[in-house]
Amino acid sequence: MEFKELDDFLGTHFIYTYDNGWEYEWYAKNDHTVDYRIHGGMVAGRWVKDQEANIVKLTDGVFKVTWTEPTGTDVALDFMPNENIMHGTIFFPKWVQDHPSITVCFQNEYIDLMEESREKYETYPKYLVPEFAKITYMGKAGQDNEEVIAEAPYKGMTDDIRAGKYFDADYKRVKK
């Protein structure tokens, strides 16, 4: 699949591994919303739906996504899907680095805890993680598909997705 316009990017589901080994799964749900699941790294096990984000086309086939989270974590992602790479910078507040396990949850059910924690613990100095990643999977899930990110990550999940065992031809989950 060749990407050019923002519409080519929206509705795409990605899995990628950062050069530091962290594996992430991320879905451009629509022009202002993202869902994601974290499979490896400091906050593996965390998953989030309906995070509001800014999503733009920078130039043909290059897309920038930015958002700020209830935890106080800021994220900037640059996707170059035609080259199977992306670059992400995560700006973690100090408290997430000190207590990553607090953020390992289905965040939508713990928004109050995230907002309490960001007040209770320290913000600075922030922990910056700027990394390139190799895209290991791309799927045309279509926009506003609630099945893409719909359960907690499990060991082997990204292998199942890459092997075509997780979604059917309509991009619905095979087993629920």
Ligand SMILES: C=Cc1ccc(O)cc1
């Ligand atoms: C903190 C969230 C987050 C989501 C996707 C990604 O690639 C990096 C960070």
